[in-house]
Amino acid sequence: xxxxxxxxxxxxxxxxxxxxxxxxxxxxxxxxxxxxxxxxxxxxxxxxxxxxxxxxxxxxxxxxxxxxxxxxxxxxxxxxxxxxxxxxxxxxxxxxxxxxxxxxxxxxxxxxxxxxxxxxxxxxxxxxxxxxxxxxxxxxxxxxxxxxxxxxxxxxxxxxxxxxxxxxxxxxxxxxxxxxxxxxxxxxxxxxxxxxxxxxxxxxxxxxx
Ligand SMILES: C[S@@+](CC[C@H](N)C(=O)[O-])C[C@H]1O[C@@H](n2cnc3c(N)ncnc32)[C@H](O)[C@@H]1O
Numbered sequence: 001x002x003x004x005x006x007x008x009x010x011x012x013x014x015x016x017x018x019x020x021x022x023x024x025x026x027x028x029x030x031x032x033x034x035x036x037x038x039x040x041x042x043x044x045x046x047x048x049x050x051x052x053x054x055x056x057x058x059x060x061x062x063x064x065x066x067x068x069x070x071x072x073x074x075x076x077x078x079x080x081x082x083x084x085x086x087x088x089x090x091x092x093x094x095x096x097x098x099x100x101x102x103x104x105x106x107x108x109x110x111x112x113x114x115x116x117x118x119x120x121x122x123x124x125x126x127x128x129x130x131x132x133x134x135x136x137x138x139x140x141x142x143x144x145x146x147x148x149x150x151x152x153x154x155x156x157x158x159x160x161x162x163x164x165x166x167x168x169x170x171x172x173x174x175x176x177x178x179x180x181x182x183x184x185x186x187x188x189x190x191x192x193x194x195x196x197x198x199x200x201x202x203x204x205x206x207x208x209x
Pocket of ligand 1: 058059060061062063064065082083084085088109110111112126127128129132133141
């Protein structure tokens with residue numbers, strides 16, 4: 001076989017390998033995959049969680065943050081993952097059972113009632129949920145989350161920026177100041193605001209101690 005033919009054959013083989021390589025094995029995450037813009041590790045760091053704490057992910061969906069929060073509070077802590085969707089909660093429950101993550105408690109909630117005990121939480125997160133909640137129910141939901149915070153505990157709101165350059169939920173995004181008003185009405189004050197998420201507002205609010 002001529003050298004030229006060997007080179008061409010190798011190039012074809014390399015191309016075929018690249019095409020068939022499962023995406024999960026490729027080192028780079030897809031450019032638009034959630035982890036690239038959500039920066040979950042940095043968000044978790046800014047929730048300031050520590051082992052043994054009781055925390056909640058309100059509207060946890062399929063558990064994107066619940067499992068990361070569970071790692072941060074460790075086996076001696078507790079994470080309530082609340083959801084109004086039984087289907088979403090089931091996928092969390094299945095993984096909790098499979099991986100024996102005893103610190104996670106999935107909770108089927110009402111639209112404005114988290115079903116969490118009073119003053120039980122050190123921290124709560126509500127990520128990409130409030131824009132799904134009808135406008136006339138948002139204040140009641142945030143007040144109910146505040147009810148379940150201990151004095152001095154935090155609620156972090158992460159949600160789309162009004163001008164986010166992403167296609168999701170363009171018609172129901174909530175202005176930043178409306179989040180602050182919801183927090184104020186629930187007795188929470190701004191503790192920190194983070195600007196590194198390209199698509200989302202990130203406000204950490206605190207209940208007075
Ligand atoms: C876009 S998903 C976000 C899920 C998750 N927080 C995340 O960041 O991946 C929105 C979730 O909020 C839930 N949801 C909507 N309204 C809710 C409410 N009032 N209380 C709790 N969950 C709610 C929906 O069922 C859905 O699973």
